[in-house]
Amino acid sequence: MVRRGLAVLLGAAVGFVGLAGGASPAQALPTPSGYAITGVDVSYFQGPSLDWAATARGGARFAYIRVSEQDGRAVPHNNPDPYYATNHAGARANGLYTGAYHRARPDLSSGKQQADVLLGFAPYVADGRSLPPMLDIEWPRADWGLNDCYNMTPAQLVAWIRDFVTEIAVRTGRQAMIYTNTNWWNPCTGSSQSFAANPLFIANYSQNPPPLPAGWSSFTVWQHAAGAPIPGSDFSTPDLDVFKGDHASLARLLGGPATSWLATVNNRYVTAEAAGASALIANRTALGPWEQFDQIDAGGGFVALRARVNGRYVTAENAGAAPLIANRTAVGSWEKFRVITNADGTTSLLANANNRYVTAEKAGALPLIANRTAIGAWEKFRVVTPPALVNLLATVNLRYVTAGASALIAGQTVVGPPQQFDEIDVGGGFVALRARVNGRYVTAENAGASPLIANRTAVGSWEKFRVITNADGTTSLLANANSRYVTAEKAGALPLIANRTAIGPWERFIRLTS
Numbered sequence: 162m163v164r165r166g167l168a169v170l171l172g173a174a175v176g177f178v179g180l181a182g183g184a185s186p187a188q189a190l191p192t193p194s195g196y197a198i199t200g201v202d203v204s205y206f207q208g209p210s211l212d213w214a215a216t217a218r219g220g221a222r223f224a225y226i227r228v229s230e231q232d233g234r235a236v237p238h239n240n241p242d243p244y245y246a247t248n249h250a251g252a253r254a255n256g257l258y259t260g261a262y263h264r265a266r267p268d269l270s271s272g273k274q275q276a277d278v279l280l281g282f283a284p285y286v287a288d289g290r291s292l293p294p295m296l297d298i299e300w301p302r303a304d305w306g307l308n309d310c311y312n313m314t315p316a317q318l319v320a321w322i323r324d325f326v327t328e329i330a331v332r333t334g335r336q337a338m339i340y341t342n343t344n345w346w347n348p349c350t351g352s353s354q355s356f357a358a359n360p361l362f363i364a365n366y367s368q369n370p371p372p373l374p375a376g377w378s379s380f381t382v383w384q385h386a387a388g389a390p391i392p393g394s395d396f397s398t399p400d401l402d403v404f405k406g407d408h409a410s411l412a413r414l415l416g417g418p419a420t421s422w423l424a425t426v427n428n429r430y431v432t433a434e435a436a437g438a439s440a441l442i443a444n445r446t447a448l449g450p451w452e453q454f455d456q457i458d459a460g461g462g463f464v465a466l467r468a469r470v471n472g473r474y475v476t477a478e479n480a481g482a483a484p485l486i487a488n489r490t491a492v493g494s495w496e497k498f499r500v501i502t503n504a505d506g507t508t509s510l511l512a513n514a515n516n517r518y519v520t521a522e523k524a525g526a527l528p529l530i531a532n533r534t535a536i537g538a539w540e541k542f543r544v545v546t547p548p549a550l551v552n553l554l555a556t557v558n559l560r561y562v563t564a565g566a567s568a569l570i571a572g573q574t575v576v577g578p579p580q581q582f583d584e585i586d587v588g589g590g591f592v593a594l595r596a597r598v599n600g601r602y603v604t605a606e607n608a609g610a611s612p613l614i615a616n617r618t619a620v621g622s623w624e625k626f627r628v629i630t631n632a633d634g635t636t637s638l639l640a641n642a643n644s645r646y647v648t649a650e651k652a653g654a655l656p657l658i659a660n661r662t663a664i665g666p667w668e669r670f671i672r673l674t675s
Contacts, residue, residue, distance in 0.1 A: 193368050193385055196403035198222050198411055200257070201391075202384060203399045204264075205244050211399065212391065213251035219391045222411070222490070223258040223404065224248070225295055225340075225362070225382075228283040230264035231275065239278045249283075253290070256491055258415055260292025261285075262340065265325070267298070268311040272324030276332075285333040287674070289417030289455040289467065294329050295338035295362060298322065299345050315351030322350070326359055327556065327671070331634030334674045335416060336554075338362050338381065346374035357574035358559050360414065362402075376574075380405055381414065408472030408490055412455065416674055419453040419469055421545040425507055426538050427525035430545075433487045437471035440484035440528035443521040448547050456500075463497035463513060477531045481515035484528035507541040548583040550597070552576055554671040556635055558653035562670070564596035568612035568656035569603065571649040576675060584628075591625035591641060605659045609643035612656035628672070635669040 199220050204227030227242045252259050261283035301307040329337035340362040354376030362382040365371030386401040422431040424443035430452045432445045445452050453469040466475040468487035474496045476489045489496050497513035510519040512531035519531045520539045533540050553562040555571035561580040563573045581597035594603040596615035602624045604617045625641035638647040640659035647659045648667045
C-alpha cells in the first residue's frame with residue numbers, strides 16, 4: 162500500500178525482487194519469527210490474476226483488499242478498485258478472512274464522505290469472517306502533485322482521520338483499522354496520540370518489529386514485505402503481513418454474533434472444556450466465554466462453529482469416531498455441520514465428516530460426539546443468544562469506558578475485560594450493564610448523585626438505563642435512577658456520572674461490539 166516506488170526500493174533493500182518486469186523468480190521472504198498467523202494485502206497493483214489457492218496453501222489466513230479511493234478530478238470521483246470483487250470472492254472461496262480498505266485522499270473530501278464511499282462499495286457484515294474496515298493513510302502518490310502531508314496541517318489531518326474513523330464506528334459497531342507508517346504519521350499528524358484505541362496496521366519492510374507511531378503501544382497487523390511472491394504460484398505477489406496475537410485474538414477482531422447451545426436432555430450449556438483443550442460437553446448451568454461460539458457460513462448449506470475462548474473451529478475428530486473438540490485453525494470436511502431444525506423448534510447438528518448426528522452422550526454426562534443415525538432426546542439442542550458484549554467509546558476523547566474497583570471512567574485505549582460489558586435486556590425498554598471484569602452490574606450510585614460504578618450483584622432501579630440512539634449514530638445512556646444522561650465528565654478526565662439534562666459532546670458514546 163505504501164507509495165509504489167518506495168515499496169519497491171525498500172523491497173530490494175531487504176532482498177527480494179519487486180514488481181519490475183523481466184526479473185528472475187524471487188524467493189518469498191521468511192515470516193518474522195514469533196508470528197503464527199500470516200496474511201496478505203492486495204489492490205489493483207497486483208493485477209487480475211492473483212492465485213488465491215496458492216496464497217491459502219502458503220499459509221495465509223487473512224487478506225485486506227483495496228476497495229476504493231478518490232481521484233483528483235475537479236469534481237472528485239469515487240473509484241472502486243476494479244479487482245475488489247474478484248479478489249474478495251477468491252480469498253473467501255479459499256477460506257481466508259477478509260477486510261476492505263480505502264486509500265485516503267484527505268485533500269479532496271471529508272473523512273465521513275470517504276468512509277461512506279468505502280461502506281458503499283463494501284458494506285461491512287458481522288459474519289465472523291470479516292475484518293474491520295480499514296483506512297489506508299500514508300504518503301500521496303507522486304503523480305498527485307501534493308506534499309507529503311497532502312498540503313494540510315497536522316490539525317486538519319487529525320480532524321479528517323477522526324471524521325473517518327468515527328463514521329466507520331457508528332455505522333458498523335467496529336473500530337476502523339488504521340494503516341500507516343511511523344515516518345509519515347508523526348510529522349504529518351503532529352505525533353497525534355488520539356487514535357490509540359484504533360487497531361494499527363503498521364507498514365515496515367523488515368524482519369524486525371517496527372517502531373510505532375505516536376500513541377500506539379502495539380500493532381495489530383504488520384506489513385513486513387511488499388510485492389513478495391507466494392511459493393508455488395507464478396501470479397501471486399501480494400504484500401505480506403503478520404497478525405500479532407493468537408487465534409482467539411483474531412476471532413475477537415473478526416467479531417460477529419455469538420451463539421450458545423443448550424442440550425435439552427439435561428438443560429446444560431455446551432462448553433469448550435478447559436478453554437478448548439478438552440472435548441465439548443454439555444455440563445454448564447451459566448454462560449461464560451467457554452460456552453460461546455461463532456456460527457459461520459461454510460458454504461453449501463454447512464456451518465462451522467468457532468469457539469470464542471480459543472478462536473479454534475469445532476471438529477468431528479477422527480471423522481466423527483472421537484468426541485467433538487475445538488482445536489482447528491481452518492475449516493475442512495470434519496469442521497462442517499448442517500443445522501437441522503426439528504418440528505418442536507429444537508436444533509440438531511449433522512456432521513459432514515460421517516453424516517451422523519451430534520449427541521450429548523449419556524444424557525450429557527459424556528462429551529458430545531457425532532455417532533447417531535437418528536434424532537432423539539440426546540440429539541436436540543436449543544440455540545441461545547448470549548447477551549451482547551459491548552464496549553463504550555467516549556466520542557469526546559476516543560477512549561474506552563473502563564470498570565473495576567473504582568468508578569467508571571473513559572480512559573483506556575485497549576480492550577480487555579475491564580472495558581467489556583454484557584448488555585442485558587431487563588424489560589420495559591431498559592438494559593443493565595454487567596462488567597466482565599468482576600461480574601457486577603453498573604449502578605448510578607446514590608440515585609445518580611455519585612459516579613457510575615460496577616458493584617451490584619442484582620438489578621434494581623439504579624442499575625437500569627435506556628439506550629438512546631442519536632441522529633449521528635452515537636449512543637447516549639439515560640439513567641432510570643434520576644432520568645439524567647450519563648456524561649464523560651470534564652471531557653473524560655473525571656468518572657462517568659448521570660447528571661445531565663441534555664445530550665452534548667460529553668454525553669455521546671459509540672457502542673462497539675466485540
